[in-house]
Amino acid sequence: MTTTKHCRQCGTCCRKGGPALSREDLDLVRLGHIRHDQLITIRCGELGYNPGTDRLEPVPVELLKVRGKGGGWTCLFFNEAQNDCTMYAHRPATCRILQCWQPEALLATIYQNTLRRADLINPNDPILAEIERHEQACPGKLFTDLLTEADNPENVTRLTEMVRADLAIRDDIAHKFGISLEMEFFLLGRPLFKQLAGSGLECVEENGGIRLERRKK
Numbered sequence: 001m002t003t004t005k006h007c008r009q010c011g012t013c014c015r016k017g018g019p020a021l022s023r024e025d026l027d028l029v030r031l032g033h034i035r036h037d038q039l040i041t042i043r044c045g046e047l048g049y050n051p052g053t054d055r056l057e058p059v060p061v062e063l064l065k066v067r068g069k070g071g072g073w074t075c076l077f078f079n080e081a082q083n084d085c086t087m088y089a090h091r092p093a094t095c096r097i098l099q100c101w102q103p104e105a106l107l108a109t110i111y112q113n114t115l116r117r118a119d120l121i122n123p124n125d126p127i128l129a130e131i132e133r134h135e136q137a138c139p140g141k142l143f144t145d146l147l148t149e150a151d152n153p154e155n156v157t158r159l160t161e162m163v164r165a166d167l168a169i170r171d172d173i174a175h176k177f178g179i180s181l182e183m184e185f186f187l188l189g190r191p192l193f194k195q196l197a198g199s200g201l202e203c204v205e206e207n208g209g210i211r212l213e214r215r216k217k
């Protein structure tokens with residue numbers, strides 16, 4: 001049992017993942033403390049880390065999180081050498097609320113008042129229509145639901161179609177708008193093939209395309 005009563009700034013929370021932004025954090029983006037390409041979208045229904053329960057679970061709303069470093073989970077703003085936050089004075093609301101020794105305060109606010117992509121994009125920007133096209137072709141909740149029964153061959157067929165559609169739309173948008181991979185993570189979230197971990201399926205390249213197959217044991 002922990003006897004901690006205050007933050008020891010051990011960095012454990014920061015290593016478990018960047019914070020999800022709330023509407024309170026809007027000015028952090030507007031004023032440039034956090035850039036769009038430092039965020040990753042967890043689309044509604046996709047699996048996301050819940051710091052309150054310390055588990056991965058389908059998220060009931062769209063979340064914008066600070067990206068991890070180099071494909072890992074550690075928050076982009078965490079300084080390993082100094083064991084501290086490089087934007088401490090401007091850290092997001094979640095980081096101010098989280099007390100690892102008593103997570104109740106965070107649990108009361110989680111999934112409330114969250115920032116979404118549309119809050120950070122000009123309403124006239126044509127990229128919004130592309131985001132909607134992606135949502136229609138690759139709904140996050142449907143993908144997560146299909147993954148829970150990945151042994152079912154019909155599900156594998158549907159998952160394959162969605163992974164292909166996801167890759168095709170990303171490729172199309174990258175060419176049309178000339179966006180970076182980091183910006184793609186903000187606009188479209190994590191590629192679906194990256195979300196196959198733990199399902200028993202893996203994505204294999206074949207004849208210039210992809211297919212899903214059972215992971216070899």
Ligand code: SF4
Binds near residue numbers: 075076086095
């Ligand atoms: S923004 Fe700072 S305090 Fe918040 S998780 Fe990242 S490094 Fe930690």
